[in-house]
């Protein structure tokens with residue numbers, strides 16, 4: 001049974017966390033599972049590289065930005081392999097191009113066109129765990145390109161599809177997917193499962209939990225995902241296509257405080273839900289400045305200073321109600 005496991009930057013922030021991830025891989029390997037690991041850059045390496053570039057050039061060329069940004073994942077993959085080897089695991093780091101990840105040529109926001117997994121399969125047959133750099137690939141011209149911020153999730157799902165993996169696990173620093181960001185709404189509830197369509201609606205509306213393209217790709221290829229914490233050892237949230245009867249009317253709410261914007265995702269997020277939201281807020285003296293409807297999603301805007309009471313009220317009414 002082949003599993004793809006992806007570890008985000010916070011799960012790999014320093015040497016101790018790298019060792020912890022190496023131990024998690026060892027445990028999985030001992031369960032006689034074939035593993036392919038995908039890594040992000042360590043901690044906030046990508047942000048640091050980004051600011052370094054802007055210190056040097058106010059408008060850095062996109063090609064060179066990608067050449068720079070891809071180094072974060074490369075460092076991380078090599079260090080994780082070193083940490084795995086310390087535990088006696090056989091592993092090998094592979095960059096996007098070594099792993100056969102072919103992209104279109106749009107620097108900074110490219111799509112994966114094709115994966116030629118020959119090298120990964122060869123390493124697996126030699127009993128080595130491939131540790132693949134997320135977020136990057138190579139275009140037809142031979143240049144390195146990145147998939148957009150947060151793109152390692154998409155690398156993991158694309159590899160799971162290409163390798164026909166049994167499961168794809170996305171490890172992060174939160175316990176799973178919640179009805180809202182628990183840092184903003186303490187009453188938010190962790191979900192056992194969420195439908196792809198609801199997660200996609202929330203990702204499009206700005207939720208940062210999973211890269212939007214990764215959800216699209218998982219849905220198109222029928223790859224069930226699990227989002228879980230690398231720290232706690234608890235089960236996380238499963239993402240899959242739910243039957244209509246299992247799918248809740250509303251799955252979650254996400255928002256951007258600085259813009260006073262909030263969005264509710266779910267199969268009943270329609271015109272009727274939008275007018276209900278407007279009336280609920282009006283009853284509390286909160287004026288809605290604008291409202292829009294998209295597939296499985298309603299969005300509305302309030303004044304920024306009313307964002308917190310507004311999103312808390314909508315969460316209570318639509319997600320807990």
Ligand code: ASP
Nearest residue numbers: 040046135149150151152
């Ligand atoms: N390191 C990249 C970023 O910070 C990609 C990722 O983490 O998924 O956006």
Ligand code: MG
Nearest residue numbers: 008150209211
């Ligand atoms: Mg991410």
